[in-house]
Amino acid sequence: HLSKRLETVSEHVEPGSRLADIGSDHAYLPIHLAKNKQISYGVVGEVAKGPIANAINEITKENLLDLLHPRLADGLAAIKNDDRIDTITIAGMGGILISRILEQGKEKLTGRERLILQPNVGEDVVRTWLMQHQYRIKTEQIxxxxxxxxxxxxxxxSQQPVHYTAQQLKFGPYLLQEKSPVFIAKWLEERRQLQRVVMNMKRAVHEDRLKIQKIEQQIEEINEVVN
Ligand code: SAM
Known part of the structure; x- marks a missing residue:
């Protein structure tokens, strides 16, 4: 019963990985990976008591307590040195929260981990954090x-400094090249919403010219990509 979203996240986990899933909620992702023998070890991190209780329940039910280690902790604090984690998944939250978890947990990162991140919104914030901390994007999917x-x-x-243009940070370097139908649909919808906002602002008694200009700029950035 794994969602297509989490199924797709799971496909990026290499066989035999030592995984930390941060913000795991019911632990569906690590349970799926453990049952398919895709991981050899898993830390299941949760900051909230309800979700960690759910995780413990599910892991117990599946008889996976020897493989999966539920921990109540804030972000990467769930990871201990001797876990020898090589893969970190953070899925189903906003990009700002994902970036904050990475930033606050920086000293836990050895630089050898593969990061698998699935922001629900604010993808540009995640890409910017990655660039600023010399992480190279390996794959992108939509x-x-x-x-x-x-x-x-x-x-x-990465061993070398990483640079992405503003356009790549916003749209994603690989997604931008690929321009899949889902990618186009996402940005057409985004443009439609921005156009509606501009229309309403222009109808207002006191139109905020600066704000309108800013949004029109955003629409122009989308036009350059989808047209
Ligand atoms: N990762 C699962 C998924 O993709 O379906 C669950 C996503 S759920 C919407 C987000 C979870 O992140 C919540 O259970 C929340 O308690 C947890 N969370 C939020 N901030 C966190 C933090 N700083 N450290 C650990 N978990 C956190």
Whole structure:
């Protein structure tokens, strides 16, 4: 019963990985990976008591407590040195929160981990954090499920400085090259919403010219990509 979104995240986990899934909620992703023998070890991190209780329940039910280690902790604090984690998944939250978890947990990162990140919104914030911390994006995927569009970004630490243009940060370097139908649909919808905002602002008694200009600029950035 794994969602297409989490199924797709799971496909980026290499066989035999030592995984930390941060913000795991019911632990569906690590349970799926453990049952398919895709991981040899898993840390299941949760900051909230309800979700960690759910995780413990599910892991117990599946008889996987020897493989999966549920921990109540804030972000990467769930990871201990002797876990020898090589893969970190953070899925189903906003890009700002994902970036904050990475930033606050920086000293836990050895630079050898593969990061698999699935922000629900604010993908540009995640890409900017990765660039600023010398992570190179390895793959990007975009998919639609239940009328939501999701992006999955994987990254590894680079030996050299990493640079992405503003356009690449916003749209995704690989997604931009690929321009899949789902990608086009996402940005056409985004443009439609921005156009509606501009229209309403222009109808207002006191139109905020600066704000309108800013949004028109955003629309122009989308036009350059979808047209
Ligand atoms: N990763 C699962 C998925 O993709 O379906 C669950 C996503 S759920 C919407 C987000 C989870 O992240 C919540 O259970 C929340 O408690 C947890 N969370 C939020 N901030 C966190 C933090 N700083 N550290 C660990 N978990 C966190």
């Amino acid at each position: 998919l639609e499920e239940d009328h939501h569009i999701y992006e999955i970004i994987t990254a590894v630490k």
